[in-house]
Amino acid sequence: MDWRGEIETAASRIAGHVRVTPVLEVDIPGIGPVELKLEHLQHTGSFKARGAFNRLIKGPVPPAGVVAASGGNHGAAVAFAARKLGHQARIFVPEIAGPAKIALIRAQGAELEIVPGAVSGAFAAADDHAERTGAMQVHPFDAPETLAGQGTLMREWEAQGLKADTVFIAVGGGGLVGGAMGWLGRQRKLVAVEPMLAPTLYAALQAGRPMRVAPSGIAANALGAPLIGQLCFDLATATGVTSVLVDDTAILAAQRLLWDSLRQWVEPGGATALAALLSGAYVPAKGEKLAVLLCGANPAPPPYG
Structure with a gap:
């Protein structure tokens, strides 16, 4: 499938219906400069x-x-x-x-x-x-229209001047990271970040095929798909995506840092990608330019009342 063509078509189709979400460049202690895409500011709080x-x-x-x-x-x-x-x-x-x-x-x-x-x-x-x-x-991840729609995010981010060598994206069923792979191919390194208690893509890559998991943990209501989508799996094997796991403690630490340092209140699933860097699950090379997608802003309870 011509994923870039599908994503271009999707971008034209949904223009005016979705927000162009901002990008923020920050310096994170112990890590250095990181580009953040604030997609948690999208309509209904997610991509x-x-x-x-x-x-x-x-x-x-x-x-x-x-x-x-x-x-x-x-x-x-x-x-x-x-x-x-x-x-x-x-x-x-x-x-x-x-x-x-x-x-x-x-x-x-x-x-x-x-x-x-x-x-x-x-x-x-x-x-x-x-x-x-x-x-x-309307499938949440394993349908061409869904994946192409999510791929418009990476297209948009590049148009905003994305400089990173490596982009970190949280994974549930794989629609978002699949869309990113469909747009980028092998042009940039993609790191798929998953909770240890909901490792859909990681388990599939280990087994050589999508495998059912029993998701649990603090991010399960966002990243708790029962298995990775076939479309995402096929793209992951074709592009050689890197997959890493983080525990709930690391996810909570990332969520806390985003609030304490940046006043960005995201749900655990939305903080999972950043947790890979904070926890050391991924150690960047010297000079490696990094970017993290913040993808969800619907924590329970909400930050008021």
Whole structure:
């Protein structure tokens, strides 16, 4: 597939529907200069709006509307895009989505169903709803339109003057890092960062194929996909992406640093990429130019009240 062409088309399609998010250059003690892409300032607090708008605008959307399964952020983005474009949406989330993300989805006007257990139950419920009603599925990561929509982020970042040799991106199901790989190929080094308790891409690369995992930990409601998407896996094997794991303690330390030093309040999943540098899971070479994507801003509880 011509991923760059798909991403260019997606960028034209969603222009005016998503924000161009800012870039911040900072000096992090013990690491040095780092470029941050503040994608947590995107609509509904994550990059997911890009893929959602790309899928819905491409359509066609049937009278039954759209349906999505999500740990929270994807559901909020689909609900937001559906409301803006005049479609009804039904979102299925697991109990671990948490009150902040559940409230955010409800605020977008979608029908919401909270499914007991892990995110795999939400996927099953969404599949059943689509089959019964004819609603259009909006997959959170393993669909070409989703991946191309997320790839517009890396296209945008390069247009903003990205200087880094190496870019760090958190991974759940792989739509975001897959889109980045689709845009960049081997032009820059990509480091896929995952929680030790939700190692979808890492497990797949070790096994040579996507493998089901049992995600848990503090970032599971953002990075807790049951397995890596096939599209992402194929791109990862073709581009030779580097995969590293970080523990929950490192993720919390990264989240805390972003607030204490920069007043950027992100959820644990949004801080996971930075944790690779802070924890030493990835040790950069001397002079290596670094960039980190901050991808989600919906922690539980929210930073007020």
